Amino acid sequence: MFLIRCALATILATTALACSDDAPGACPVGDRGLPMELLAMTWDARAGEPVDLVDGGEVVLRRPIQGGKVIYVGVRARNVDGCGVQLTGALRDATSREVIALEQRPVRLVARADGWAVPATPLEQSLANVAACPNADAEVDLDGNRWELELRLEELQGGRRATLNLMVRPRCPADEAFECACECDSDFQIGGECPVDPGDEPDAGVDAGA
Amino acid sequence: MSRRAGVAASLFVTSALAACGDNLGPGFEPWVLEPLAASDGFWVRTPEFEVAAGAEIQDCYFFQVPAGATDLMVDRLTMALNPGSHHMNVFRVNTVRNLGPTDGAPVDLGGVQGRFVAGGAPGTGECWKAGNWSDWPLVANSQQSTPGQPILDWNLPDDVATRFAPGQWLMLQVHFVNATTQETPFRGRGGVNFHLSKDGDRQELGTLFATQQSIRICRSNPLQTYSGSCSMANGAHTIAAANGHFHSRGKRFSMYAWDGQSTERPADAARFYQSARWAEPDMATDLNVAVPDGGGIWWTCEFEWREPVEGCAAVDARDPLQAGDCCFTFGPTVESSEHCNAFAYYYPKSEDVNCF
Numbered sequence: 001m002f003l004i005r006c007a008l009a010t011i012l013a014t015t016a017l018a019c020s021d022d023a024p025g026a027c028p029v030g031d032r033g034l035p036m037e038l039l040a041m042t043w044d045a046r047a048g049e050p051v052d053l054v055d056g057g058e059v060v061l062r063r064p065i066q067g068g069k070v071i072y073v074g075v076r077a078r079n080v081d082g083c084g085v086q087l088t089g090a091l092r093d094a095t096s097r098e099v100i101a102l103e104q105r106p107v108r109l110v111a112r113a114d115g116w117a118v119p120a121t122p123l124e125q126s127l128a129n130v131a132a133c134p135n136a137d138a139e140v141d142l143d144g145n146r147w148e149l150e151l152r153l154e155e156l157q158g159g160r161r162a163t164l165n166l167m168v169r170p171r172c173p174a175d176e177a178f179e180c181a182c183e184c185d186s187d188f189q190i191g192g193e194c195p196v197d198p199g200d201e202p203d204a205g206v207d208a209g210a
Numbered sequence: 211m212s213r214r215a216g217v218a219a220s221l222f223v224t225s226a227l228a229a230c231g232d233n234l235g236p237g238f239e240p241w242v243l244e245p246l247a248a249s250d251g252f253w254v255r256t257p258e259f260e261v262a263a264g265a266e267i268q269d270c271y272f273f274q275v276p277a278g279a280t281d282l283m284v285d286r287l288t289m290a291l292n293p294g295s296h297h298m299n300v301f302r303v304n305t306v307r308n309l310g311p312t313d314g315a316p317v318d319l320g321g322v323q324g325r326f327v328a329g330g331a332p333g334t335g336e337c338w339k340a341g342n343w344s345d346w347p348l349v350a351n352s353q354q355s356t357p358g359q360p361i362l363d364w365n366l367p368d369d370v371a372t373r374f375a376p377g378q379w380l381m382l383q384v385h386f387v388n389a390t391t392q393e394t395p396f397r398g399r400g401g402v403n404f405h406l407s408k409d410g411d412r413q414e415l416g417t418l419f420a421t422q423q424s425i426r427i428c429r430s431n432p433l434q435t436y437s438g439s440c441s442m443a444n445g446a447h448t449i450a451a452a453n454g455h456f457h458s459r460g461k462r463f464s465m466y467a468w469d470g471q472s473t474e475r476p477a478d479a480a481r482f483y484q485s486a487r488w489a490e491p492d493m494a495t496d497l498n499v500a501v502p503d504g505g506g507i508w509w510t511c512e513f514e515w516r517e518p519v520e521g522c523a524a525v526d527a528r529d530p531l532q533a534g535d536c537c538f539t540f541g542p543t544v545e546s547s548e549h550c551n552a553f554a555y556y557y558p559k560s561e562d563v564n565c566f
Contacts, residue, residue: 067344
């Protein structure tokens, strides 16, 4: 298994070829002469603060304004310009290597007392809103199964970047269980009948055993 | 089918003599779409309606595909809009939440009788709330409403048609703006002709609708770029048509063929759509873009904040954070919110796709 087991060890910090460390960061956190460090974070969207996300950890699927289900994922970082950065979040099928959902957005990280830069409020703007469900490309249900999460942070000026990969398990929240399990079923089709899994096994469904 | 968009001019009749009431006026020739005989297809025309100065109107018209024994295959769509339209979308009605045919008042849509749900004040009524049609497959859309080119005449590629079930409910949504960023100089009106295929098209058209729901363009951080990807399922596909949609802070909308593997924006060579015209974004209907198995589109919206003509009060009022930074956030109103929506049409259909 190629995936990195420990969140701390997952950091792949690289300085980009076109790095321009002379370009002043608007709000540097840490030493930008050192490689950028990342740790994964997630947010429930109905809870308060984002929390660290460990390899194999759960991420909550939430319904945004227009529908569907997203996961809110991002990073805390060191040795970075917290203002001019772009975050990419992607869910990948670890077997087929296909990216089944991806979002890229400008984010802002703010310095915390412990020396890390963390997502600024509003959190939905500082975390990737990865549109997980419905998903035409997923071969198994989104919820309850393990997916590889790729998070990449890139400074817009100079191109310094770092990437981390870890496994996550999206989970439908209890208060949206029926709709979520329906939309996240790999057999769900826009405009079709809901093949939501029966009974008390919201993640089993037609993909049981997958 | 071999007809192409280049023959558009011969496919409709424009006439100042048409009975279009208050649309008559200097500089405006009302569009006319010819009614279709039942053997040739089905058609709808919204009534004319006033769009008062300062107003934004978004209304929903429900109607049924004509009854019959077999599915109808449509290989040409003609979509007409009066100047000032922000968009016209057609969806297939699915799960009814707070918006559906039974909520509407009877309305004569010309070719069919339908139901009408007024949107009401901007952002308030159910026709404004996108969550109401979140699982309704897209059929077609048009944003083309210039006085000189009010009709989008879209011939699907050879051997391709879109399928309708007899009696299926459809929803036609029209959005007109007569304010500072967009003007409706005459009256609002829209119409669609659904032309039946008569040459045995075998491949079905699929649709892809993708949107960024969490965007924020503020005075203090005026340049913002958002991107996303959206995959189609089950096999290789060809993208036949596409357009993008945002509001007046939108500077450039781009779509790329995407391999379904990379997390980097595709190279410029893979870009098949780009538009900098937010009010009248181009609808590309002559595409022939190959998408590999597992692939899809990558789309990017580039925004630049600018001072609202009417000031920031309305923009600030709808900012969930109340940051007082004149932040445009996701929403349907042209004047005070922003969108980043991608529409793509592909074949052969695996399934209709929504990414949001």
